[in-house]
Amino acid sequence: MSSYDVAVIGAGPGGYVAAIRCAQLGFKTAIIEKQALGGTCLNVGCIPSKALLDSSHHYYDAVTHFKEHGIDIDTPKVNFTQMIARKQNVIDTNVAGIEYLMGKNNIDVLKGTGAFKDATHIIVTAVDGSTQEIEAKNTIIATGSVSSELPFAPTDGTRIITSTEALALTEVPAHLIVIGGGVIGLELGSVYLRLGSQVTVVEYADRVIPGMDGALSKELTKVLKKQGMKFYTSTGVTSVVNNGNDVTLKATNKKGEEIEIQGDYALVAVGRRAFTGSLGLDTVGVEVDERGRIKTNGHLQTNVSNIYAIGDVVAGAMLAHKAEEEGTLVAEQLAGQKPHIDYNLIPGVVYTWPEVAGVGKTEEQLKEEGVEYKVGSFPFKALGRARASMDTDGFAKILADKNTDEVLGVHIIGARAADLIAEGVTAMEFRASAEDISRMSHAHPTFSEAIKEAALAATANRAIHA
Numbered sequence: 186m187s188s189y190d191v192a193v194i195g196a197g198p199g200g201y202v203a204a205i206r207c208a209q210l211g212f213k214t215a216i217i218e219k220q221a222l223g224g225t226c227l228n229v230g231c232i233p234s235k236a237l238l239d240s241s242h243h244y245y246d247a248v249t250h251f252k253e254h255g256i257d258i259d260t261p262k263v264n265f266t267q268m269i270a271r272k273q274n275v276i277d278t279n280v281a282g283i284e285y286l287m288g289k290n291n292i293d294v295l296k297g298t299g300a301f302k303d304a305t306h307i308i309v310t311a312v313d314g315s316t317q318e319i320e321a322k323n324t325i326i327a328t329g330s331v332s333s334e335l336p337f338a339p340t341d342g343t344r345i346i347t348s349t350e351a352l353a354l355t356e357v358p359a360h361l362i363v364i365g366g367g368v369i370g371l372e373l374g375s376v377y378l379r380l381g382s383q384v385t386v387v388e389y390a391d392r393v394i395p396g397m398d399g400a401l402s403k404e405l406t407k408v409l410k411k412q413g414m415k416f417y418t419s420t421g422v423t424s425v426v427n428n429g430n431d432v433t434l435k436a437t438n439k440k441g442e443e444i445e446i447q448g449d450y451a452l453v454a455v456g457r458r459a460f461t462g463s464l465g466l467d468t469v470g471v472e473v474d475e476r477g478r479i480k481t482n483g484h485l486q487t488n489v490s491n492i493y494a495i496g497d498v499v500a501g502a503m504l505a506h507k508a509e510e511e512g513t514l515v516a517e518q519l520a521g522q523k524p525h526i527d528y529n530l531i532p533g534v535v536y537t538w539p540e541v542a543g544v545g546k547t548e549e550q551l552k553e554e555g556v557e558y559k560v561g562s563f564p565f566k567a568l569g570r571a572r573a574s575m576d577t578d579g580f581a582k583i584l585a586d587k588n589t590d591e592v593l594g595v596h597i598i599g600a601r602a603a604d605l606i607a608e609g610v611t612a613m614e615f616r617a618s619a620e621d622i623s624r625m626s627h628a629h630p631t632f633s634e635a636i637k638e639a640a641l642a643a644t645a646n647r648a649i650h651a
């Protein structure tokens with residue numbers, strides 16, 4: 186029987202990063218994965234969705250912007266088969282990259298489903314049914330999450346689908362109904378909207394991306410409506426029926442009116458839930474909370490002292506970079522180090538166009554917490570860079586403490602917000618004031634100037650270009 190210092194179950198961004206960090210720190214490490222390396226993120230999440238967002242963005246630009254840029258082309262056509270094939274190629278290259286990294290770091294990759302025999306022994310069952318037992322001094326559970334289901338909209342993989350099927354359709358839907366106006370729903374809705382589908386979003390809350398700053402939600406709704414997306418907010422879905430060639434969705438809005446929508450696909454994008462099936466948690470007595478997430482203490486340690494859990498399978502934002510930080514944290518703790526994660530500084534991003542990104546406190550949270558704050562905002566339309574590229578929608582907004590000027594939140598909707606938010610994270614990590622940001626030189630012309638200008642506006646209401 187092979188013995189390891191650390192066994193990691195699940196090779197998503199949480200698990201494979203944990204394994205690499207463990208190996209770097211000198212631990213003999215194994216990683217157990219029942220599907221492809223890379224987990225949800227590389228195979229059916231972050232990477233394929235961004236691949237399709239990029240392809241559809243190119244097409245949308247060609248159709249809507251090329252002429253004005255002075256580029257005359259014949260009417261572009263979507264070759265959807267090629268688009269999906271390219272996406273798969275991107276996935277395969279990334280998965281191969283993780284395989285390479287496992288080899289480079291001398292991590293044993295055990296293909297199969299991992300289940301606890303006891304706190305220090307794991308049985309790995311391969312697809313062909315063969316089993317092997319390993320011994321592990323410590324185990325890190327990183328088994329991730331799966332799409333949440335709605336009892337009245339049971340997914341069937343054909344017409345009523347999850348994000349996994351939406352990333353691998355064989356045709357561009359004529360009308361895609363998206364249940365849930367969160368990140369995944371709006372990103373995949375954007376893909377098909379750009380490719381020519383009619384897209385209708387039905388959201389139970391009174392606004393889309395409800396967890397993000399309200400101003401971002403309002404602006405995103407406005408811009409996506411301008412692009413043609415249709416929204417029903419404060420509307421609860423009551424049933425979805427697969428009619429064979431199309432679907433019928435029924436919902437009730439806050440006035441109590443019944444709405445019926447006909448589409449050819451319904452995408453259920455109402456969040457994800459922790460996945461612990463087949464792990465045999467009961468055998469070792471690892472506790473889960475009321476939502477099925479593995480309970481951990483501040484060190485991501487479960488109630489069984491040599492078993493840890495990270496990523497989507499524990500509480501917190503279901504994001505790849507959060508999972509990665511947690512993987513690193515557990516590995517370094519095992520090596521006797523004292524790492525720390527500031528969960529307030531995990532940025533959230535929506536890869537629509539314009540992109541949306543936020544870090545720190547939202548304005549709603551500051552109000553609720555009774556914090557005295559000031560706001561500085563700057564519109565992208567006042568940026569030379571944004572006008573040059575015709576990306577003038579959006580704004581950057583900085584929330585700073587009214588008395589100390591410390592930056593408490595950075596919220597951006599606009600071109601490349603996903604990359605720009607790193608400045609907000611850096612500033613807040615070093616507890617910068619709005620004035621600190623406003624006095625740093627930002628290259629001209631760049632989208633990042635919106636952050637400097639928003640900081641100027643927050644510091645002393647003295648943005649230069651607005």
Ligand SMILES: Cc1cc2nc3c(=O)[nH]c(=O)nc-3n(C[C@H](O)[C@H](O)[C@H](O)COP(=O)(O)OP(=O)(O)OC[C@H]3O[C@@H](n4cnc5c(N)ncnc54)[C@H](O)[C@@H]3O)c2cc1C
Binds near residue numbers: 224462496
């Ligand atoms: C459509 C979509 C788009 C997304 N886009 C983004 C994005 O842009 N940015 C972002 O930060 N996040 C995004 N996410 C979320 C992101 O994918 C997850 O937060 C991230 O993958 C979580 O990582 P993880 O390591 O915790 O788990 P996962 O990536 O879910 O990996 C868990 C792995 O464990 C394996 N496993 C489970 N049980 C066992 C077992 N018993 N034995 C062996 N293996 C097992 C699974 O097969 C899987 O490979 C997206 C998600 C979706 C669905």
